[in-house]
Amino acid sequence: MKICIVGAGVIGLSTGLCIKNLLPAARLTIIADTFNPDTTSDVAGGVWEPHFVTYPDKQELSKWQKTTFNYIFDLSVRPNAHEYGAFMCPSLILESDKVEKPDWSDIVVGFNILSKDEIKRRTGVEYETGWTFNTLVLEGSKYLPYLTNELRKQGVNFEKRKLNSLEELTNYDVIVHCTGYGARKLVGDDNVVGYSGQVIKVDALHMKYFITSPTAYVIPRSDGLIMGGTLIEGDESRIPDEQHTKMIYEDCCKLLPQLHGCKILKVLKGIRPYRKNGVRLEKEVKIIGSKKLNIVHNYGHGGNGVTLHWGCALRAASLVKEFQQENL
Numbered sequence: 001m002k003i004c005i006v007g008a009g010v011i012g013l014s015t016g017l018c019i020k021n022l023l024p025a026a027r028l029t030i031i032a033d034t035f036n037p038d039t040t041s042d043v044a045g046g047v048w049e050p051h052f053v054t055y056p057d058k059q060e061l062s063k064w065q066k067t068t069f070n071y072i073f074d075l076s077v078r079p080n081a082h083e084y085g086a087f088m089c090p091s092l093i094l095e096s097d098k099v100e101k102p103d104w105s106d107i108v109v110g111f112n113i114l115s116k117d118e119i120k121r122r123t124g125v126e127y128e129t130g131w132t133f134n135t136l137v138l139e140g141s142k143y144l145p146y147l148t149n150e151l152r153k154q155g156v157n158f159e160k161r162k163l164n165s166l167e168e169l170t171n172y173d174v175i176v177h178c179t180g181y182g183a184r185k186l187v188g189d190d191n192v193v194g195y196s197g198q199v200i201k202v203d204a205l206h207m208k209y210f211i212t213s214p215t216a217y218v219i220p221r222s223d224g225l226i227m228g229g230t231l232i233e234g235d236e237s238r239i240p241d242e243q244h245t246k247m248i249y250e251d252c253c254k255l256l257p258q259l260h261g262c263k264i265l266k267v268l269k270g271i272r273p274y275r276k277n278g279v280r281l282e283k284e285v286k287i288i289g290s291k292k293l294n295i296v297h298n299y300g301h302g303g304n305g306v307t308l309h310w311g312c313a314l315r316a317a318s319l320v321k322e323f324q325q326e327n328l
């Protein structure tokens, strides 16, 4: 069976690994116009935290979230967890409005709702909502190379090229489509809307908490700290904006004054692939003249690509297997 995955972000690479686990004999090629370290997945904060996530089937969504949490947790407790960039992280979420307890509160560890007094005592500022819990972080700069190496070891081919249409791939038995924001053009899906995100990496190694407020957030890294960030609808540019860099730095220092003076190491920008009706994870058959394209779509994860990736990758691999069984 000849399979082609289009896209080499966290979704394409993890789907590749799940397909190889399920169908070891499959001949797999991954085509993409950008690879690690130049994809949006490399920019991701990498925190497991559902964020503006929509999907019509709530049970299925919860399954993908839980499966992914458990999978990252398993990576984080292995002796070589640092090679995957997976670790457990104490977290604090602050909101100006009163927000109901999220439906994912039973997936993370030790979810606790803070009283307004407790929030004021801890932060010195008044917020309506405050939650503490432990969640997981997966660093793209380590996890994506790990996935790539695993796939190479299993004989997967990598090809760097930009596609204008999936119809260029008629010589494959199944195409697995994982192009994130690229799907808007590649398959003409107008429901995909890009929300750009800029973050900066600083040398504050001592900060080991994920903290997010209405104006700023910080996420620890093994080699620094991510300060974020912007969320701009419809912005397609991946070139960082200097004014935004300044604003992010100032807002994070307002949230955590101990960050004043830390050095900027890197500025990163990516495009979150939101999709109005939620992730597209389904099979499609297209007839092109005398040829048939068997497609599995797996795109549109918005700001939740890391949070959902493993659950979605397992499902996408099972859809590939369904195509194989139908053709037998």
Ligand SMILES: Cc1cc2nc3c(=O)[nH]c(=O)nc-3n(C[C@H](O)[C@H](O)[C@H](O)COP(=O)(O)OP(=O)(O)OC[C@H]3O[C@@H](n4cnc5c(N)ncnc54)[C@H](O)[C@@H]3O)c2cc1C
Residues within 6 Å of the ligand: 006, 007, 008, 009, 010, 011, 012, 031, 032, 033, 034, 035, 039, 040, 041, 042, 043, 044, 045, 046, 047, 048, 049, 161, 162, 163, 164, 178, 179, 180, 181, 182, 183, 186, 196, 197, 198, 199, 228, 229, 269, 270, 271, 272, 273, 299, 300, 301, 302, 303, 304, 305, 306, 307, 308
């Ligand atoms: C600032 C920021 C912070 C974030 N923080 C988090 C977080 O903490 N937690 C979380 O869960 N998510 C987070 N996200 C969201 C996360 O980054 C995305 O959901 C995820 O990266 C999407 O992965 P993907 O593989 O679908 O897309 P991408 O990483 O964009 O990969 C798409 C791939 O498709 C290829 N491609 C596209 N079009 C074509 C074409 N025409 N031909 C060939 N190849 C093509 C690209 O080259 C690339 O290889 C964040 C995003 C941003 C920007």
